[in-house]
Amino acid sequence: MDNRFGDIEIFLSVAAQGSFADAARVLRLTPSAVSRSIARLEKRLGVTLLRRTTRSLALTPEGISYRDRMSVLIADMVAVEGSLGQESQDPRGLLRVNASPSFGVECLIPVLPGFAERYPAVTVELTLTDSIVDLVEERADVAIRIGPLRDTRLRAKKLGHSRMMLVASPDYLARRGTPERPDDLDAHDCLRFSFRRSVDSWPFRVGGRVVQKPVEGRFFGNSGEVVRRMAVAGCGIARHGAFHVAADIRAGRLVEVMPDLNPGDGEDIHALYAAEDRAAARVRALLDYFDSVQLFTS
Template identity: 35%
Template sequence: MDRIDAMRAFVAVVNEGTFTRAADRLDLSPQLVSKYVSQLEQHLGVRLLNRTTRKLHLTEAGSRYHQRASQVLDDIEDMENQLGDLQTEARGKLRISAPVSFATRHMAPLLTDFQNRHPAVDIDLQLNDRKVDIVEEGFDIALRIGHLKSSSLIARRIAPVRLVMCASPDYLARHGTPRSPEDLQRHRYLRYSYIDMDTTGQEHHWLQANGDQPGADLVSNNGDVLVEAAINGAGIALQPSFLAGQAIREGKLRIVLPEHEPAPMALYAVYAHRQLLASKVRSFIDFLDGYFGEPPYWDRFD
């Protein structure tokens, strides 16, 4: 008995509901499918199915075996597909979830360069600052920023994400430059408020560790708004350098309290770990590796 063929026959019978439909799906005779299932039961020493003239019923052992056997067969198929993908071009639709501000500022050149190299891949990019459920919502990859907690997902670190305290030269000329975190109490503070993002927690813990939290004169759940407000002299903001970096290079913003910067976070590519990677996913993750540079180009302003 070929154990894999017998396992495949049993799973097909359960999924299809009858030996006849399972045989059609496997392109085998119903007699051979029945023989495979009987041999499997004899090998395992348990009854997997109770057969009647009208319906098949899974035993308790059959139900457990079906669950595990389905997973084993899926893993085998994924492995074979992966090996096949090594010899084929990346193709198909790649669904990506990414944070709004990061994607708006930095994803378009990346996606263009990737598709120039892999023209058979179509991309569906969805922007959302919440943490999407990759499996439930059908995404291949999610880009996330922060300090990731342990989970059942695989995360590939793509680039560091630096947080900088910054304000416009005009604001600092009018209100003075803070020399210590405690000085922030005397300044207008622009706070990021999106509660589900790791950036918010990083900001909160940094402020707690460096003196009393200043009152927020402007609160927004969008970092771009806070950066633009800072450029226009509204106050001081703690924002990722991928948002504030261009304004810092152009002299529109200045970094304050650089010696008190929070520990850097990171940009990660996150994907489901139970499935072996399709060529389109593996190609995109490999393409991301090193794309932004080390340090990333948005940090080249010091």
Template identity: 40%
Template structure:
């Protein structure tokens, strides 16, 4: 029997492909090297070798910034799609035996991650010894696919309909201030009295500088200036404790300080819109066991009531 010769297909440069994707997504050879556990020189060498192999330039390099060429933009789209398909294949195999294993890359808001995810990680790792966790904390929302995240913890209203969400818990949003500040400036009883106070503002808040209050059937919206603005609720909490003013903050960030008397609720009979805590994943055919067990674990940690609820006396 004669055999039909099979043409040899070029083997993809997978290390170069991965290095290029990380550099393009993170915008830096240094950050890509840290993510890959390699030296900057090794990553640069891999990307250069990939460009030579393809016969085209993928990145514009200057001393100050990196940007994608037109060819690089097209190549990145195909590379990310290839990685997504590879991950789906792994998820399909892992799902057949339900074993939680592999590296779990998680994105979460900074203050929430520090206060209410990090303390539980030891127990999770002990329960699932074949799972490694890479937790990235940032109050800005990242694209899960481009950032190669398996799961993200997000607070409040979800902006993207392309995500699969699971609600894990709920947190009230409160106004609070240091007792010394309120003794000095006064304790407002109504939202329209906040104008004479120093207000502390979270600059990444989806609601902007308009604070909404409800009491019974009465709804009041107040647009306020801010003596202090920051992109971290931990910074604003520290400033409020020091007497800088009144802060609008999720209860999960100040429960301990309220219980210890370092902060005092302001206008507690007026309710502000709260925040749901969601675990979100990209739409995919198979949900890996490592993702499922992590979201279930966190939900169990915060049931029947979240650990940030202020202790009742």
């Protein structure tokens, strides 16, 4: 019997998992059954989709194209079938959400219990990572992005804007003094990020114009959450989005530094989703829920 849909599902799982064995475990099949399915699919298409070696597995250019197009078609089919059935009235199913650890911990986790109570038939899978994941490849439904948008294939819903601010712990300022002008930072440890898009200067509004002050320090962190914790621990002065440090400021663990010189810059925060997912009730429900709650401090 021709089981084209099953072969496509198996191929997409192999592409997502990166190995026959892992795909077999997810699909609850044997590795040999997965291998036969891929061979059958490649024979029908007349192209090689996967290049296999003893240690690795990679998609060929044809495999990448087939994965991207089939992911869209299957997601669209699921959305259409769902819209004809109960899902159009009652959101249900698995909802995969991806966000950075800082936004997930500070903003999403506090409101997800309310979402779960409102939509009991929806199962939420929350993944927190500072890596920019491909929604199609990772099979995520919604991803929260902070800063400039780069993936034009996706639709975006703006959740708000969060200003940047300098913060430090009261203990650190008591030991090292409170800076009053940008040049005072030369005598301080400034907490910086170790990933490639980090910058080595901070902006300030001085005399009606914005100036960039080079900063240095003895500590680096590979994520916003790491740098926030280092600031709370008294390791130095950090520059963070207001949403990330709002709770610490309310609790007195951190205080804003040089607020009068804040240039007022910030970052937009968006929820991204694939265009073909616009009909999925569970995605619409989450986006609408974001409108009904205060996700973060701007």
